[in-house]
Amino acid sequence: MLLFSDLPALTGGTLLQLAPAAARIQHLLLDSRRVGQPAGSLFFAIGGTQHDGHRYLPDLYQQGVRLFVVDNPAAIPGGVGAFPDAGFLAVGNTLAALQALAARHRRQFRLPVFGITGSNGKTIVKEWLAQLLSPDELICKSPRSYNSQVGVPLSVWELNATHTLGIFEAGISETGEMVRLARVIQPTLGIFTNLGTAHDAGFASPAEKVAEKMQLFGDVDTLFYCRDHEAIHAQAQALLGPARTFTWSRHHAYDTHVAVSVLEASAGRTVVRVALERPVPQEHTFTLPFADEPSVENALHGLTVLLWRQVPAPEIQRRLDRLQPVAMRLEMKQALNDCYVLDDTYNNDLAGLRLALDALARQPRRGRRTLILSDVLESGLPAAELYARVAALLPAHGVERLVGIGPEIGAHQALFSVAKAEFYPTTEAFLAAFQPEQFHQETILVKGARRFEFERIVAAFQQKIHGTVLEVNLDALVHNLNFYRARLQPGTRLMVMVKAFAYGSGSYEVANLLQFHRADYLAVAYADEGVELRQHGISLPIMVMNPSPDSFQKLRQYHLEPEIYSFERLQEYLRAAQEQAMPAIHLKLDTGMRRLGFAEEDLPELCATLRQNAAHLRVASALTHLAGADEEQHNDFSRQQLAAFQRMAPQVEAALGYSIIKHALNSAGIVRFPEAHYDMVRLGIGLYGVEASGQQPDALRPVSSLRTTISQIKTLAPGQTVGYGRRGGPVEHERRIATLAIGYADGYDRRFGNGVGEVVIRGQRAPIVGNVCMDMCMADVTHIAAARPGDSAVVFGEEMPLREAAARIGTIPYELLTNVSERVKRVFFAE
Numbered sequence: 001m002l003l004f005s006d007l008p009a010l011t012g013g014t015l016l017q018l019a020p021a022a023a024r025i026q027h028l029l030l031d032s033r034r035v036g037q038p039a040g041s042l043f044f045a046i047g048g049t050q051h052d053g054h055r056y057l058p059d060l061y062q063q064g065v066r067l068f069v070v071d072n073p074a075a076i077p078g079g080v081g082a083f084p085d086a087g088f089l090a091v092g093n094t095l096a097a098l099q100a101l102a103a104r105h106r107r108q109f110r111l112p113v114f115g116i117t118g119s120n121g122k123t124i125v126k127e128w129l130a131q132l133l134s135p136d137e138l139i140c141k142s143p144r145s146y147n148s149q150v151g152v153p154l155s156v157w158e159l160n161a162t163h164t165l166g167i168f169e170a171g172i173s174e175t176g177e178m179v180r181l182a183r184v185i186q187p188t189l190g191i192f193t194n195l196g197t198a199h200d201a202g203f204a205s206p207a208e209k210v211a212e213k214m215q216l217f218g219d220v221d222t223l224f225y226c227r228d229h230e231a232i233h234a235q236a237q238a239l240l241g242p243a244r245t246f247t248w249s250r251h252h253a254y255d256t257h258v259a260v261s262v263l264e265a266s267a268g269r270t271v272v273r274v275a276l277e278r279p280v281p282q283e284h285t286f287t288l289p290f291a292d293e294p295s296v297e298n299a300l301h302g303l304t305v306l307l308w309r310q311v312p313a314p315e316i317q318r319r320l321d322r323l324q325p326v327a328m329r330l331e332m333k334q335a336l337n338d339c340y341v342l343d344d345t346y347n348n349d350l351a352g353l354r355l356a357l358d359a360l361a362r363q364p365r366r367g368r369r370t371l372i373l374s375d376v377l378e379s380g381l382p383a384a385e386l387y388a389r390v391a392a393l394l395p396a397h398g399v400e401r402l403v404g405i406g407p408e409i410g411a412h413q414a415l416f417s418v419a420k421a422e423f424y425p426t427t428e429a430f431l432a433a434f435q436p437e438q439f440h441q442e443t444i445l446v447k448g449a450r451r452f453e454f455e456r457i458v459a460a461f462q463q464k465i466h467g468t469v470l471e472v473n474l475d476a477l478v479h480n481l482n483f484y485r486a487r488l489q490p491g492t493r494l495m496v497m498v499k500a501f502a503y504g505s506g507s508y509e510v511a512n513l514l515q516f517h518r519a520d521y522l523a524v525a526y527a528d529e530g531v532e533l534r535q536h537g538i539s540l541p542i543m544v545m546n547p548s549p550d551s552f553q554k555l556r557q558y559h560l561e562p563e564i565y566s567f568e569r570l571q572e573y574l575r576a577a578q579e580q581a582m583p584a585i586h587l588k589l590d591t592g593m594r595r596l597g598f599a600e601e602d603l604p605e606l607c608a609t610l611r612q613n614a615a616h617l618r619v620a621s622a623l624t625h626l627a628g629a630d631e632e633q634h635n636d637f638s639r640q641q642l643a644a645f646q647r648m649a650p651q652v653e654a655a656l657g658y659s660i661i662k663h664a665l666n667s668a669g670i671v672r673f674p675e676a677h678y679d680m681v682r683l684g685i686g687l688y689g690v691e692a693s694g695q696q697p698d699a700l701r702p703v704s705s706l707r708t709t710i711s712q713i714k715t716l717a718p719g720q721t722v723g724y725g726r727r728g729g730p731v732e733h734e735r736r737i738a739t740l741a742i743g744y745a746d747g748y749d750r751r752f753g754n755g756v757g758e759v760v761i762r763g764q765r766a767p768i769v770g771n772v773c774m775d776m777c778m779a780d781v782t783h784i785a786a787a788r789p790g791d792s793a794v795v796f797g798e799e800m801p802l803r804e805a806a807a808r809i810g811t812i813p814y815e816l817l818t819n820v821s822e823r824v825k826r827v828f829f830a831e
């Protein structure tokens with residue numbers, strides 16, 4: 001076990017303050033929001049322009065963390081003296097120190113370790129290799145796609161003496177990174193998955209990219225790869241030679257260890273013949289339970305490793321049969337009785353459980369936090385110790401209710417001290433006893449190993465009312481947030497507009513993510529929207545743009561800050577503020593929008609009023625809004641507006657005698673007028689994936705995807721018509737018409753009818769025929785022979801850009817997003 005006092009020698013750092021004697025390091029911690037077990041946690045303060053880890057030291061100390069590694073001692077708030085009985089180590093670079101620590105941990109263990117890299121498929125190859133080898137080995141592997149400079153050390157830290165095999169993936173984005181990962185992983189075996197054609201900004205040429213990735217494998221005994229990638233082959237041979245490589249190929253002319261020919265590829269499976277020369281010439285036929293090309297390639301890597309290990313062919317087939325698609329994302333789903341389900345039914349090892357519990361703990365507190373957990377597999381620990389560790393994780397992550405399913409967890413139920421716990425031997429037993437009304441307003445993490453088939457539990461929790469969902473990609477949302485954030489000067493604040501149900505995406509879920517990612521402010525249109533956020537645990541400052549006088553009490557009660565735009569509102573608010581303390585206000589200045597706000601000629605009176613009422617009214621900010629930020633043709637007008645704001649806001653500030661936040665720009669303005677970010681910007685549509693200025697068309701990722709399903713398909717004879725008013729047709733030739741489970745009551749505008757709108761089915765466009773009905777509409781799928789009832793149809797999303805869909809009916813993306821009705825279920829997911 002590593003002691004804090006070992007660290008100076010290991011990292012070349014110096015102790016700023018000694019830790020209590022014999023402080024052991026058990027957990028590595030990088031994120032102050034994810035403190036599971038403070039005792040024994042060592043926090044690494046990693047720098048960054050927006051979120052310097054040093055800032056969070058007091059917060060961590062409060063939570064009980066006592067061991068810290070820093071690389072900027074001057075940035076320790078209050079100096080080390082402010083942290084009695086905490087150990088501080090100063091190093092040149094905290095990330096390098098983290099990697100050194102993980103490398104030293106790795107060196108303690110002598111076991112075969114796979115390092116996996118390549119352009120695509122790393123995570124799937126890792127997961128499948130683990131599935132294929134789990135009957136023979138106790139495996140430690142990277143959780144999810146933990147393959148970065150930070151993720152790799154955290155993965156390797158999980159190794160313990162009982163493991164017999166390690167499988168870690170390594171991902172890089174620029175030169176110099178792989179050497180560092182190789183030092184941590186120290187692989188003895190390697191898999192180079194493939195080489196994508198995608199242009200990589202971090203590399204001068206494809207050859208340089210291969211060379212960089214190849215650095216993972218300098219010390220391996222055997223590298224596995226597909227011989228058909230010439231660039232990989234050339235460099236692998238140059239580096240390792242034939243004795244240290246083991247290849248497969250689908251190319252008959254090649255000299256390879258495993259020659260693969262595809263005999264048959266059909267509905268969901270691929271039959272292959274493989275021929276080997278060594279150890280004895282042999283041929284086998286295997287069936288892979290996949291038909292798509294990436295899955296076949298990924299499975300062939302695993303198959304090759306099994307052949308190399310000389311696993312008997314019938315046993316290989318048995319293991320291939322059990323391969324399952326890897327769910328790469330943790331999904332959050334609306335469920336019955338106002339519950340939410342975090343669906344993580346793919347695997348269940350200790351590292352994955354910890355990540356999923358982190359995700360659960362990040363959800364704001366609404367009702368109870370519940371965990372439905374199967375037996376935990378492949379931990380390499382004796383069962384009693386394993387379940388003791390699992391039990392310790394639960395209170396640390398706020399779990400108040402546990403449903404344990406499986407013989408092992410049941411046998412150790414005495415270890416769990418949660419308020420409410422129940423245990424079932426099997427998934428069937430749970431489902432037989434399942435009573436929906438026993439779950440109410442809970443956030444439920446469903447975490448089970450595959451063989452427990454917990455997807456059946458998730459299905460039981462999800463009311464299937466309606467075949468239409470709005471999928472919200474939370475990773476894309478964070479990507480977009482970071483795009484805007486990167487354009488701001490350090491210190492410029494970010495207000496995010498979550499009005500109108502967060503532009504249709506789901507207000508509390510989006511707000512929660514923004515709170516986690518430390519936005520500075522939120523804004524809503526009405527007080528009730530703000531109340532709803534508060535009731536869901538959102539504690540960020542919230543501006544309310546349209547506060548009515550009858551909502552002032554709510555503003556006070558829930559600490560919501562109103563925007564004040566007229567003398568009437570100001571006087572009403574002052575009356576309330578004279579009686580009891582009210583939240584600070586935001587002053588709206590009208591510089592040309594001519595909608596709401598104080599005009600320039602109002603300023604003398606406004607300033608006088610503010611001066612007279614300085615004792616009981618506090619102003620947080622002054623803002624204005626541009627009328628034409630998204631269009632270049634209005635640039636001159638926008639600049640006049642900004643100039644007016646720069647004249648007006650300082651007058652307000654002078655009257656108040658203290659400084660206030662000044663802000664003017666929406667999403668388009670942030671991109672177009674970087675010189676006018678002032679103290680804060682107001683991000684709206686850009687967060688949801690629409691770059692409204694048009695200057696950075698490829699910078700954002702689509703966030704929302706509206707999809708429905710085909711309910712039925714009919715074949716129309718010549719002369720027949722479709723739908724109300726017989727507006728579709730009469731058709732000239734026989735046509736196949738699909739009825740879709742979406743109508744104008746879901747937010748699918750009637751203007752999409754009669755050929756104006758298109759949906760995407762099986763990758764192909766299908767035009768809407770006839771009128772859009774209230775709950776349904778019809779699409780022509782004559783040219784999509786494979787279309788079947790149950791298929792999904794994309795209304796907008798990755799395959800049908802929101803901007804295009806909006807343009808088809810002559811509107812803007814804002815309207816399409818906010819029109820999606822509340823009866824459409826939202827599914828949130830993150831990778």
Ligand SMILES: *Cc1c(COP(=O)(O)O)cnc(C)c1O
Nearest residue numbers: 497625666667668682683684685
């Ligand atoms: C909605 C709104 C924004 C955000 O506008 P986007 O174009 O969506 O970025 C900014 N400021 C005010 C006052 C708004 O009402």
